[in-house]
Amino acid sequence: MRVKSLIFMNGSKLLLTLLKDYDVKHIFGLPGESSISLYDQLKEGEVLHIITRDERNAVYMADTYAKLTYKPGVAEGPSVGSIYMLPGVAEAYKSSTPLIVITTDTPLYGEKENYLTALDQASLFRPITKETITVYNVEELPHAIRRAFRLSTSGKPGPVHIRIPLDVLEDELKGNVELKAQKEFSKYPSQRPLADREMIRKAVDLILKSEFPVIICGQGALYSMAWDEVTELAELLGILVGTTITGKGCIPETHPLSIGVVGGRGGANFSNSIVDKSDLVILIGSNTDSANTYNWTIPSRGKTVIHIDISETETGNNYDSINLIGDAKVTLRELIKEIKGSGKIDKKNIILDRSAFEDRLSKERREAVNPLRFIKELWSLSPEEAVLIADPGVSAIYTAAFYKAKKVGRYFIFNYGLGGLGYSIPASVGAYFARPNSLIFSLSGDGSFGFSAGELETIRRVNANVVIIIFNNGSYGWIRAEMKARGKDIVGTDFSSPDYVKIAEGYGLSAYGITNDEEISDTLKRAIKNTPSLVEVIVEPEDKFVPPVMPWSKRFL
Numbered sequence: 001m002r003v004k005s006l007i008f009m010n011g012s013k014l015l016l017t018l019l020k021d022y023d024v025k026h027i028f029g030l031p032g033e034s035s036i037s038l039y040d041q042l043k044e045g046e047v048l049h050i051i052t053r054d055e056r057n058a059v060y061m062a063d064t065y066a067k068l069t070y071k072p073g074v075a076e077g078p079s080v081g082s083i084y085m086l087p088g089v090a091e092a093y094k095s096s097t098p099l100i101v102i103t104t105d106t107p108l109y110g111e112k113e114n115y116l117t118a119l120d121q122a123s124l125f126r127p128i129t130k131e132t133i134t135v136y137n138v139e140e141l142p143h144a145i146r147r148a149f150r151l152s153t154s155g156k157p158g159p160v161h162i163r164i165p166l167d168v169l170e171d172e173l174k175g176n177v178e179l180k181a182q183k184e185f186s187k188y189p190s191q192r193p194l195a196d197r198e199m200i201r202k203a204v205d206l207i208l209k210s211e212f213p214v215i216i217c218g219q220g221a222l223y224s225m226a227w228d229e230v231t232e233l234a235e236l237l238g239i240l241v242g243t244t245i246t247g248k249g250c251i252p253e254t255h256p257l258s259i260g261v262v263g264g265r266g267g268a269n270f271s272n273s274i275v276d277k278s279d280l281v282i283l284i285g286s287n288t289d290s291a292n293t294y295n296w297t298i299p300s301r302g303k304t305v306i307h308i309d310i311s312e313t314e315t316g317n318n319y320d321s322i323n324l325i326g327d328a329k330v331t332l333r334e335l336i337k338e339i340k341g342s343g344k345i346d347k348k349n350i351i352l353d354r355s356a357f358e359d360r361l362s363k364e365r366r367e368a369v370n371p372l373r374f375i376k377e378l379w380s381l382s383p384e385e386a387v388l389i390a391d392p393g394v395s396a397i398y399t400a401a402f403y404k405a406k407k408v409g410r411y412f413i414f415n416y417g418l419g420g421l422g423y424s425i426p427a428s429v430g431a432y433f434a435r436p437n438s439l440i441f442s443l444s445g446d447g448s449f450g451f452s453a454g455e456l457e458t459i460r461r462v463n464a465n466v467v468i469i470i471f472n473n474g475s476y477g478w479i480r481a482e483m484k485a486r487g488k489d490i491v492g493t494d495f496s497s498p499d500y501v502k503i504a505e506g507y508g509l510s511a512y513g514i515t516n517d518e519e520i521s522d523t524l525k526r527a528i529k530n531t532p533s534l535v536e537v538i539v540e541p542e543d544k545f546v547p548p549v550m551p552w553s554k555r556f557l
Helices: 011-021 033-042 055-069 079-094 108-112 121-128 138-153 166-170 197-209 219-223 227-237 269-277 328-342 355-362 371-381 394-402 424-434 446-452 455-461 477-485 500-506 517-529
Strands: 002-004 026-029 048-051 073-077 099-105 131-134 159-165 176-178 213-217 240-243 258-261 280-284 305-309 321-325 387-390 412-414 440-445 466-472 510-514 533-538
Touching (some): 011 033, 033 099, 055 099, 079 099, 079 121, 099 166, 138 176, 197 280, 219 328, 305 328, 371 517, 387 394, 394 440, 394 466, 424 455, 440 446, 446 466, 466 500, 510 517, 517 533
Parallel strands (some): 213 280, 466 533
């Protein structure tokens, strides 16, 4: 479609028109001098703009929004705020989240003339994006947007950065411009390439000969929406299924074949020992990083491994494996078809019982609240469609290990691309706009709270259906435990505890406190009923109540 330039079709209006053509409904960001022209168009409200209190948090919101909607999240920031966006973009890049990251800028000539807020944005974003695109004139915008969406949603997904100077946003079109969107790239996976059929047949042969195979699903299986195929393959042959912490949700964890989370983050000895006993590991959508594999020991590098992944950079990267490079969903579908056609199906009959393991831990009495008891109470009170977002520390580890996924799909968000603090509170805003009819839980720590407290105002302003849970141990508890594990003195980890309940009330949220196990159930019920709300939970630091983290958790049987 060719569209002639219109009287008021300046760069800002053109940008919004192009984004709408890609079915963009929400943009997260905040204004600056370089983006005033853009905000003049955003006032029309055709795309809902969510004003945030920090540029990094805007990216975190877009990141979770993308994970839950299967559409690229869109975040924008002004030139002065571009540097604050980097932590969020780096997290998205490491976790392969498809984002469109738009930064406005001063006129490009100003970078060499000490124009206020001018800096080389492209060099900042290049190492942590699939590509950074600078738009030099208004006529280039359609090509830039088409390229950004195509790159972001194809192959191994990820963030793409678009840099638009303010003079481009203010310039009017001169002549005709093609506005046609490539609609197939408005969602992901936009394309589903199939792995090589000969490699699939080799994999099938290994699977059928195996005595004790185990499936481990990473986050890529969720990106591919391959949960039906994972469950079908498991049930077809009686294969046990574990997930990495970021792959949680690839199978219901109430399923008799589920062993829960495995690896160094959230994997208990119960699940990790099963991987250790296996004679074949089928990795699906896993980047096999050091945390998920506990430094490549779960599974060990001596295992026979089949690795299915969309990314040629990840498949076979850390294991000598049979490599199936392709979309997880369609590749599993073809693999299942080959198995069914082989006439050699030998279904395993394995019975799991982890109840004794969990019951023993939940009955332990602590000086403060038992995190396992808390997570089990939360599980019993949460709707099936609830979304849980957890920061690193007590929040993520106990949720990963002990909150059983009630159904398949994206209901758990962990920022373990990098694992920085301060993610879950802003991310809960993105989750709310992605799934406005779901109850959202933000599980955070007192360390993380200090990074993102300002977004309580955003949560109250948009009236998000969010329950924020703050685990208060008066410290950076994870680092305390790591120092202790390494035989070091505990230094520089402790800080004072403000009144989190009063802080939340000052922002207009309902707020509650839990100091012992008996208060958990009734307090959670009130918080769920009166959202947006915050619950402070007093817990011990991780060095005193060791969570399921290898190698700390030798006592977790």
